[in-house]
């Protein structure tokens with residue numbers, strides 16, 4: 001199979017064995033054999049974040065936004081507010097979801113790429129007793145910034161708030177201890193750092209927190225978290241048709257995750273991130289974030305000031321050579337490169353060589369744009 005290198009932040013590059021796992025004998029998803037596969041997947045997802053019997057995973061067919069939608073619409077009680085910490089587009093998406101359900105929310109806003117100030121978050125929580133939930137994105141894929149999970153978890157505990165964490169682009173790439181960070185609901189998908197195929201999203205839930213959402217207003221039929229949980233507990237089957245083949249690919253991706261080991265995966269990602277970072281700086285590119293704020297998964301690269309530089313032209317040049325790069329999502333002209341997925345240091349070196357050849361071929365000067 002032709003190997004392509006995706007430096008876009010998910011769906012990520014997968015192994016051939018994960019791709020091959022999609023091809024399975026046809027099976028009805030109501031069969032006991034399929035339930036056994038799903039139950040094993042749920043146990044594995046909880047184990048990745050070091051959860052115990054007090055936690056469970058609830059699966060949905062859909063992309064990451066489906067579980068963001070499910071968490072906000074299911075978890076916030078009728079007469080309470082959710083504080084939403086925003087320093088990028090995915091924090092904004094939580095706001096959009098709350099707005100679309102008419103759920104009262106308090107946005108705590110920071111510029112994209114700016115660290116979340118926990119002091120400011122605490123002031124908001126202290127002054128508004130109607131806030132009973134906090135929603136935060138762990139790795140804000142808009143810029144590559146890693147937000148302070150444990151610190152916000154401590155505030156959630158102090159102010160008795162339910163803690164919803166979008167770990168969509170960090171789960172399985174960055175070690176997370178769900179008990180230590182005190183997340184009640186932790187969200188991710190099958191197609192990012194777990195290195196499976198797109199089509200499944202899941203919420204790892206603290207069971208006691210799940211029981212508390214039972215009597216909340218039913219704002220969504222399809223994405224009702226408690227019903228999805230209860231139905232799977234009772235029958236071992238998903239409420240609605242699951243993406244059957246994607247489930248088998250996820251089972252294979254999980255087995256490969258455990259063979260590699262969570263710490264080793266993080267070490268591999270960190271090595272690839274360091275190589276990419278150093279290589280880009282060596283070529284003369286400028287980066288949005290200082291190293292200490294970065295997730296080790298994604299870099300936002302500022303476009304150079306040279307009119308000869310054209311993102312689309314660079315994209316097409318690299319795409320023809322098997323590398324996919326991704327546009328920026330911030331005010332400044334930029335593009336993003338993610339190392340999530342089945343990538344090796346050799347892949348990163350080959351990518352940097354291709355970028356160098358592009359720069360040379362188009363005689364681009366890499367003096368950064370000044371803002």
Ligand SMILES: Cc1ncc(COP(=O)(O)O)c(C=O)c1O
Pocket residue numbers: 009010063064065066068090137139140141166167168169189
């Ligand atoms: C942090 C984060 N949250 C949510 C999403 C939305 O996921 P999807 O595009 O799968 O709906 C993404 C997608 O990249 C993401 O990176």
